Amino acid sequence: MSMFQGNSIQVRPLTNGLVELCIDRQGESVNALDARTLDELREALVGLQDKQDIKGLLVTSAKKTGFVVGADLNELAELRKQDEAEVAKVNGGQAAVFSLFESLPFPTLAEINGWALGGGFELALACDYRVMSTKAQVGLPETGLGLFPGLGGSVRLPRLIAESTALDWILSARNIKPQAALDAGAVNAVVEPEQLRDAAIAELESRIAEPSTWQARRQARLVAKPDVSDEAFAQAKETLKKTSPHVTAYREVIELIERSIRLDRDQALTLEREVFARVLKTQAAASLIQIFHNQQHLKRKGQEYGRVARKVERIGVLGAGIMGGGIAYTSAVSGIPSVMKDIAAPALDLGMSEADKLLGRQVESGRLSAEKAAAIRGSITPTLDYDGFDTLDVIVEAVVENMSVKRKVLADLENSVRDDAVIASNTSSLSITEMASGLKSPERFAGMHFFNPVPVMPLVEVIRGPQTSDQAAATVAAYAIAMGKTPILVQDCPGFLVNRILTAYILAFLHLIKDGADFAKVDEAMQSFGWPMGPAYLQDVIGMDTAEHVIDHIAHGFGDRLVPGFEHAVACMVQHQRLGQKNGKGFYHYERDPKGKPKKTAAPESYELIASLQAEGPREFSDSEIVQRMMLPMIIEAAHCLEENVADGAIEIDMALILGIGLPRHLGGPLKYCDWVGMARIVEQCEAYQSVGKLYEPTARMREMARSGGTFY
Ligand code: NAD
Numbered sequence: 001m002s003m004f005q006g007n008s009i010q011v012r013p014l015t016n017g018l019v020e021l022c023i024d025r026q027g028e029s030v031n032a033l034d035a036r037t038l039d040e041l042r043e044a045l046v047g048l049q050d051k052q053d054i055k056g057l058l059v060t061s062a063k064k065t066g067f068v069v070g071a072d073l074n075e076l077a078e079l080r081k082q083d084e085a086e087v088a089k090v091n092g093g094q095a096a097v098f099s100l101f102e103s104l105p106f107p108t109l110a111e112i113n114g115w116a117l118g119g120g121f122e123l124a125l126a127c128d129y130r131v132m133s134t135k136a137q138v139g140l141p142e143t144g145l146g147l148f149p150g151l152g153g154s155v156r157l158p159r160l161i162a163e164s165t166a167l168d169w170i171l172s173a174r175n176i177k178p179q180a181a182l183d184a185g186a187v188n189a190v191v192e193p194e195q196l197r198d199a200a201i202a203e204l205e206s207r208i209a210e211p212s213t214w215q216a217r218r219q220a221r222l223v224a225k226p227d228v229s230d231e232a233f234a235q236a237k238e239t240l241k242k243t244s245p246h247v248t249a250y251r252e253v254i255e256l257i258e259r260s261i262r263l264d265r266d267q268a269l270t271l272e273r274e275v276f277a278r279v280l281k282t283q284a285a286a287s288l289i290q291i292f293h294n295q296q297h298l299k300r301k302g303q304e305y306g307r308v309a310r311k312v313e314r315i316g317v318l319g320a321g322i323m324g325g326g327i328a329y330t331s332a333v334s335g336i337p338s339v340m341k342d343i344a345a346p347a348l349d350l351g352m353s354e355a356d357k358l359l360g361r362q363v364e365s366g367r368l369s370a371e372k373a374a375a376i377r378g379s380i381t382p383t384l385d386y387d388g389f390d391t392l393d394v395i396v397e398a399v400v401e402n403m404s405v406k407r408k409v410l411a412d413l414e415n416s417v418r419d420d421a422v423i424a425s426n427t428s429s430l431s432i433t434e435m436a437s438g439l440k441s442p443e444r445f446a447g448m449h450f451f452n453p454v455p456v457m458p459l460v461e462v463i464r465g466p467q468t469s470d471q472a473a474a475t476v477a478a479y480a481i482a483m484g485k486t487p488i489l490v491q492d493c494p495g496f497l498v499n500r501i502l503t504a505y506i507l508a509f510l511h512l513i514k515d516g517a518d519f520a521k522v523d524e525a526m527q528s529f530g531w532p533m534g535p536a537y538l539q540d541v542i543g544m545d546t547a548e549h550v551i552d553h554i555a556h557g558f559g560d561r562l563v564p565g566f567e568h569a570v571a572c573m574v575q576h577q578r579l580g581q582k583n584g585k586g587f588y589h590y591e592r593d594p595k596g597k598p599k600k601t602a603a604p605e606s607y608e609l610i611a612s613l614q615a616e617g618p619r620e621f622s623d624s625e626i627v628q629r630m631m632l633p634m635i636i637e638a639a640h641c642l643e644e645n646v647a648d649g650a651i652e653i654d655m656a657l658i659l660g661i662g663l664p665r666h667l668g669g670p671l672k673y674c675d676w677v678g679m680a681r682i683v684e685q686c687e688a689y690q691s692v693g694k695l696y697e698p699t700a701r702m703r704e705m706a707r708s709g710g711t712f713y
Contacts, residue, residue: 004047006040006441011048017055017205019048024062031063033119033151034072038094043102054202057108059099059127066136068123071151072527077289080280088277095151095269096127098599100267102221107214111200112187113137117175122153127209130187132178138186139175146285146666148253150276155268159225163184164232170253176399222265222368223320233258246530246666247284269417283676285674287668291658294651298488302481308471309478310422312336316395318409319457320351320382323426326454328380329355333455334483337379338513339388348382355380358455381592386416388581394479396448397427406430407438414440422475424448428499429553432465432492442467446476449486450498451660459659460485461496488656490647494557495550497646498651498660501670503554503562504637504695506547509535510568510631511692513610516619516624519569519587524658525626530664535630537600540586544573545581561694562637572609628685631673633695635682638670639702642712679705 004011008025014121021044023031031037043179063069065143101108103146110116110124112132124130133136133535138159140149148154148170158166158692161184169176191199207214219394236254243250257277260268280283315331317324328340342348357378362368368376381388389395395417399409406425413423423445425435447463460480466584477487490497512522524533533681539547548570555562573579573586580586589603621629638653647653654669667673674682682698683706689696704710 004040004044006044008034008037009044011041011044014201016205017053018058018201019051019054019056019443020058020060021045021048023068024377029063031068031120032060032070032072033068033123034075035094035095038097042097042100045097045104045573048104049100050105052105053531054106056106056208057104057127058200058204059108059110059124060200061111061113064074065220066120067110067116068142069115070120073145073289073292075146075282077293080286080289082280087280088273090499091150091276091280092269092273095273098123098152099269100220100232101128102125107204107211107218109200109204109207111196112138113193115139115175115195115466118142119151119153122149122151125156125186126152128218129190129203131191131196131203132187133193133196135193136176137175137177137526138181139173140170141173141175142286143171143247143249143253144173146247146282146288146650147279148249148256148276150272150280152269152272154272155258155260155265156188156221157223158261162232163225163229163257163261164235167232167236167254167257170251170257171236171243175182179250187470190557192647193287199568199658211252212681220513224666225261226262228261232559242556244530244664246664247288248282249279249284252279262351269397273480283668284666285429286676287672288545288668290668290672291302291614291655291665294543294655295652298655302477302487304475304538305474305481306557308474310391310420310475312475312479312482314338314392315479316341316389316392318395318413320347321400322397323450323454324396325351326452327398327426327450329358330378330455330483332379334513336482337381339381339383339392341383341386342388343384347382348384352377352380352382366416389413389416390418391423392417392518394422394424394475396426397426401427401429401693403430403434404503406435410445411438412436420444422446422472424476426450429495429550431494432463432468436465436467437480443469444472446472447492447496448476448480449498451498457660458486459464459498459656461498461656461660462487463492463496464488467493469645486629486655488647488652488671489661490652491645493644493646495554497656499550500554500557500640500646501634501637501653501657502661503551504633506535506539506551506570507555507562507695509635510551510564511695512621512626512629513569514566514613514615515692516614516616518618519610522626522630525621525623528623528632530666532662536587539570539573540588540590540600542580543582544570544579544586548574561697565612565693567611569613570595572613572616572679573606576609577606578609580607629676629689629692631670631691632682632686634696635670635674636686636702639674639699642671643699643701675711675713679710680707 002012010022012020014020081363108127109129110127114136116124118141138358140153148369165184169620181187182190189203240250252275260271314337316339317328318341320340331338359373363370363373425447425512432447436445439445449461462476463658464471478489495503517538523536526534549688578585584590587606588600590600593599630698641653654671657663657669686696686698
């Protein structure tokens with residue numbers, strides 16, 4: 001007999017006066033809190049309000065994957081298009097559903113069988129008790145989306161457990177294991193999955209027997225918390241220094257709880273929905289919710305590659321340098337044995353000692369046992385010849401950046417590998433098409449562009465030449481995924497995707513300098529805007545000679561649009577042997593302070609050199625002018641890439657820049673950022689800089705979008 005039957009919610013009687021409310025969203029593998037589920041929950045709970053004959057309510061999930069994984073992000077993305085007042089109204093209505101648990105005339109218990117995340121955990125917190133499986137996890141991941149728990153979580157968690165722990169869980173957005181949840185007092189018992197149902201019922205029945213206990217417990221959630229620790233909030237504010245100032249959710253949620261914990265539940269909920277509406281409307285929330293979607297999209301694509309790809313069990317690397325060594329090491333750590341070939345024995349030694357250093361650090365920090373480290377090292381085979389190359393599934397070429405050397409190496413390689421092996425090149429600037437043209441079987445060849453340092457950088461560009469087969473591209477992508485990387489497929493063009501767009505950005509910088517800007521001021525402005533480092537410092541890190549080569553090569557690949565056409569600062573630095581960090585002097589001067597810490601200062605010599613390039617002398621630029629002049633060419637180049645199908649879509653382009661060069665996540669990528677500002681304004685800003693150069697010429701499609709109100713997403 002069913003007491004309520006909806007699409008996601010069923011209520012049915014159990015024995016001994018207990019009732020089960022089961023969440024089971026039909027047609028979905030997980031329970032998410034969409035509007036329909038919440039409506040049904042409201043209806044079900046309203047129906048139970050006056051049921052004096054019921055003794056206790058058990059809240060469960062029918063999904064094997066877990067309890068409830070959180071809000072429906074598609075709906076949240078839609079909701080954020082409404083104005084703040086409407087968002088607050090909708091959010092408040094949803095949060096009010098959970099409050100219905102707290103007016104039932106009997107105790108409630110959530111049986112947490114798996115993930116109870118975000119709204120799922122907030123739902124469980126509205127129950128009087130929680131019993132959790134040893135296989136389950138709870139957590140409030142919302143700050144990772146630029147949000148905070150806004151379905152009563154900011155109200156109930158800090159009332160239930162220590163304020164400092166509640167703030168830590170909310171600010172860190174991490175999943176909490178059962179023991180930690182139990183220790184904090186967030187759940188009442190943790191049991192093996194097989195005992196969960198019995199333990200939950202036993203717990204609920206024992207609580208029913210003592211009405212004053214559960215009533216007092218519930219009452220404590222409805223009123224202000226006594227003896228609040230101010231210290232917890234001061235400490236939480238300290239942690240803010242480690243978070244992006246552009247993601248205001250962190251600051252907002254600390255300040256919210258600091259106030260609301262001293263109010264009763266309903267006043268606190270009113271405050272929560274007001275702040276939630278404000279935070280949901282921020283750029284950071286818009287971008288981070290989109291990034292979450294993007295990651296899901298890329299994950300699904302990764303699964304598709306997996307279906308087409310050949311098995312990758314053993315790989316080879318040519319060149320034991322910075323990149324080759326990093327690729328062999330990262331493969332080994334991911335459980336893929338490798339053969340690493342070089343032409344020079346000392347290079348092989350260097351490659352292996354680099355792996356030793358990285359493994360040593362892992363052992364030291366306790367992340368890896370000494371035996372495991374030895375086994376990983378043993379899975380890299382250094383060699384000076386092609387012995388054993390006929391056992392390899394994928395071979396990545398990472399020798400010096402020189403077309404004729406690479407073509408020669410690839411031709412030799414082709415004769416030493418199986419016919420079905422896939423060959424990839426880690427070139428950062430050479431044409432994949434040209435490299436492929438010298439091969440007997442160009443269809444099994446692709447670019448595999450890693451970023452430095454390989455073990456750390458999450459992106460791999462997989463470059464398709466005109467003849468690259470679907471299977472070869474998918475195999476390279478699947479291999480990148482097996483290494484823990486995110487592959488993004490791109491078409492061959494100078495600079496591929498990331499370095500091409502980065503070049504437009506660097507050119508913007510060179511124009512700014514020519515027009516009189518102070519490089520240190522540009523760096524400061526871009527850092528305040530959210531970049532991990534400014535463009536001048538970036539050139540110092542990359543190395544001025546490498547940067548000059550990249551600018552030249554890529555810029556000349558696109559007519560006169562990206563060609564500087566004037567003597568620029570990077571070339572000038574190279575001429576004067578200011579190569580950047582690698583020789584201790586670039587735009588900045590590098591030295592160690594008395595404690596041995598590296599220190600950088602804007603070098604007077606650089607200003608002198610640059611003065612000779614600034615025909616009109618130095619000029620003050622406002623931060624907003626600097627940001628516009630730096631970001632517009634990046635947006636325009638990204639738009640060109642989209643129009644030319646260099647990548648599959650806006651998602652791929654935006655994610656490549658976030659993962660490849662650390663474009664600030666709160667911007668969501670150049671195209672998402674453009675959507676945020678609005679194309680009409682972007683095009684208008686471009687118009688204002690037409691005199692600077694072609695770099696600021698929007699594409700025809702951008703102009704069309706500006707007229708029609710079009711967006712990339
Ligand atoms: P590197 O100079 O550190 O290493 C190159 C290695 O290749 C050397 O050990 C050299 O002995 C070896 N080598 C040369 N000829 C060889 C041959 N015929 N057979 C086998 N080994 C040979 O260079 P790197 O920085 O590791 O760059 C390698 C490739 O990766 C280049 O194509 C480069 O453009 C690309 N890349 C570099 C970076 C970077 O930041 N360093 C980033 C992305 C891509």
